[in-house]
Amino acid sequence: xxxxxxxxxxxRFGGLTxxxxxxxxxxxxxxxxxxxxxxxxKTTVFNxxxxxxxxxxxxxxxxxxxxxxxxxxxxxxxxxSRTFQNIRLFQSLSVxxxxxxSFIKSLKAGFFDSIIQLKHFSNEEKEFDxxxxxxxxxxxxxxxxxEYAKSLPYGEQRKVEIVRALATSPKLLLLDEPAxxxxxxxxxxxMNLIKMVKDKFDISILLxxxxxxxxxxxxxxxxxLDHGQKIAEGKPEEIKRNPKVxxxxxxxxxx
Amino acid sequence: xxxxxxxxxxxxxxFFLNFFVExxxxxxxxxxxxxxxxIILATSLNLINGYTGxxxxxxxxxxxxxxxxxxxxxxxxxxxxxxxxxxGAIGSSISFIIVLIIGGLGAAIAGVIVGVPSLRLKxxxxxxxTLGFAEIIRVIIQSLDVVxxxxxxxxxxxxxxxxxxxxxxxELSNEPYVFYSIPKYTNFFWTFMFVAIIIYFIHxxxxxxxxxxxxxxxxxxxxxxxxxxxxxxxxxxxxVSGAFFAGIAGALYGHFNxxxxxxxxxxxxSVEIVVMVILGGMGSMIGVIIAAVILTILPELLRGVAEYxxxxxxxxxxxxxxxxxxxxxxxxxxxxxxxxxx
Numbered sequence: 105x106x107x108x109x110x111x112x113x114x115x116r117f118g119g120l121t122x123x124x125x126x127x128x129x130x131x132x133x134x135x136x137x138x139x140x141x142x143x144x145x146k147t148t149v150f151n152x153x154x155x156x157x158x159x160x161x162x163x164x165x166x167x168x169x170x171x172x173x174x175x176x177x178x179x180x181x182x183x184x185s186r187t188f189q190n191i192r193l194f195q196s197l198s199v200x201x202x203x204x205x206s207f208i209k210s211l212k213a214g215f216f217d218s219i220i221q222l223k224h225f226s227n228e229e230k231e232f233d234x235x236x237x238x239x240x241x242x243x244x245x246x247x248x249x250x251e252y253a254k255s256l257p258y259g260e261q262r263k264v265e266i267v268r269a270l271a272t273s274p275k276l277l278l279l280d281e282p283a284x285x286x287x288x289x290x291x292x293x294x295m296n297l298i299k300m301v302k303d304k305f306d307i308s309i310l311l312x313x314x315x316x317x318x319x320x321x322x323x324x325x326x327x328x329l330d331h332g333q334k335i336a337e338g339k340p341e342e343i344k345r346n347p348k349v350x351x352x353x354x355x356x357x358x359x
Numbered sequence: 360x361x362x363x364x365x366x367x368x369x370x371x372x373x374f375f376l377n378f379f380v381e382x383x384x385x386x387x388x389x390x391x392x393x394x395x396x397x398i399i400l401a402t403s404l405n406l407i408n409g410y411t412g413x414x415x416x417x418x419x420x421x422x423x424x425x426x427x428x429x430x431x432x433x434x435x436x437x438x439x440x441x442x443x444x445x446x447g448a449i450g451s452s453i454s455f456i457i458v459l460i461i462g463g464l465g466a467a468i469a470g471v472i473v474g475v476p477s478l479r480l481k482x483x484x485x486x487x488x489t490l491g492f493a494e495i496i497r498v499i500i501q502s503l504d505v506v507x508x509x510x511x512x513x514x515x516x517x518x519x520x521x522x523x524x525x526x527x528x529x530e531l532s533n534e535p536y537v538f539y540s541i542p543k544y545t546n547f548f549w550t551f552m553f554v555a556i557i558i559y560f561i562h563x564x565x566x567x568x569x570x571x572x573x574x575x576x577x578x579x580x581x582x583x584x585x586x587x588x589x590x591x592x593x594x595x596x597x598x599v600s601g602a603f604f605a606g607i608a609g610a611l612y613g614h615f616n617x618x619x620x621x622x623x624x625x626x627x628x629s630v631e632i633v634v635m636v637i638l639g640g641m642g643s644m645i646g647v648i649i650a651a652v653i654l655t656i657l658p659e660l661l662r663g664v665a666e667y668x669x670x671x672x673x674x675x676x677x678x679x680x681x682x683x684x685x686x687x688x689x690x691x692x693x694x695x696x697x698x699x700x701x
């Protein structure tokens with residue numbers, strides 16, 4: 105079953121074509137990597153999937169339904185969640201409250217319930233607290249739960265972003281360069297974390313990454329973008345040997 | 360649970376304090392009422408500017424709408440209110456609550472009308488739009504004869520032939536009339552009841568999962584949106600509930616002064632409220648309340664040098680920006696632990 109289908113998608117900004125007739129898909133339970141040199145249009149693809157941009161042409165379907173007419177918060181509601189290339193945590197909130205934000209979309213209590221705070225309100229808040237604690241426990245963040253998210257070390261901030269995305273209970277998780285700025289030990293931890301997330305939460309993952317070790321280590325399938333076009337798609341070993349990919353990354357002389 | 364008890368307790372205290380405060384010197388009484396009104400204005404603006412991060416410079420406009428709407432209804436419909444509810448303590452309380460709510464709702468509706476299109480703007484642009492809105496309201500009131508235009512509004516003349524006006528027109532100069540002034544409803548109890556309500560309201564809201572959404576919008580709209588938060592909805596809600604309480608503050612102000620003039624709601628009034636929020640610390644409830652108290656008392660102490668008041672305000676702000684950019688009680692990130700929800 106295809107969870108996400110990118111169907112002949114083109115994105116133009118004025119005369120610049122960022123994504124050019126891209127076709128791809130992510131199946132249920134799959135871990136797909138998207139790689140490509142800088143400026144290849146990878147993050148643009150994420151922005152199209154999450155509803156930040158509307159594609160100039162083509163369609164993106166999630167569980168068979170087009171996401172193009174939806175706004176980002178509605179796309180999140182459909183079950184697509186993401187992390188960001190530059191960490192975007194809520195600065196003035198604690199780690200716990202950063203994750204709490206993800207529960208707003210499933211909140212039963214409305215504006216007035218939150219002010220009057222009757223029994224069913226506190227029950228719901230308690231329920232969220234337990235869920236948050238559970239998530240923090242799994243990711244080993246329980247000790248820093250009440251710190252400002254911004255005061256954590258870089259690697260932990262990345263983790264909080266992943267937890268926050270997971271708290272929206274997505275079917276598809278988009279990770280935008282999760283290993284950027286990490287040292288080799290952190291990268292190995294991250295690889296294990298990604299595998300664990302996929303199995304434990306039973307979700308599909310689409311991953312943008314520059315670090316080949318990470319991509320080759322965790323992805324089941326990879327597609328390669330260059331200048332907005334898909335130049336290759338296949339298993340990690342195939343991608344490694346693909347002359348077009350080598351050319352895009354290393355230049356013609358090496359190909 | 361604790362905050363609910365505290366809220367009810369404070370209502371009881373305010374109720375009994377009312378008997379005591381009523382006998383003090385009228386000058387001090389006036390200042391105390393103004394403190395209450397300014398706390399309502401500043402904390403409601405804090406919800407918009409401080410917690411949600413949408414810089415609004417139009418709070419005086421909402422105050423004007425609430426104030427004028429409620430006193431106009433109080434005066435023009437005075438016979439109706441007197442006939443229906445009487446002039447006793449309970450009757451006038453009911454009348455007052457009705458006109459207060461109408462004032463608040465009027466301001467809230469204006470909040471929707473201004474908020475929905477202008478909250479797409481950010482930062483300076485939003486500030487300029489809201490400032491423009493407040494000026495438009497003031498200019499409209501200035502040319503509305505039904506509320507006394509630039510003369511200000513004291514009450515309504517109701518003529519024997521059924522016509523109503525804020526002034527005696529030349530063609531009706533021989534017509535017998537009854538003059539209904541604005542009833543003096545506002546007292547310590549009503550003012551501080553609304554102070555307690557708004558503090559309870561914002562405190563509960565901000566410390567709920569729902570309310571943390573406002574802070575998320577302030578911190579990072581893109582991330583909030585990606586986590587399923589409808590940021591436009593949150594901004595409009597903050598704006599509209601802020602406007603509602605500004606309208607209530609205006610209504611309290613009108614029923615205390617028994618006279619409103621469009622000049623009461625000029626640009627400087629909006630700035631004054633913004634200064635309270637910035638001085639107190641954006642998003643700090645205690646700080647903003649204390650700043651509202653200080654900035655109500657300070658002009659009274661500075662009466663002798665009234666012309667230089669704005670200079671002192673400006674200096675105060677500059678010194679604040681240099682020494683404590685987070686405001687008197689604002690939270691400096693990383694130094695302090697964030698407040699957990701409990």
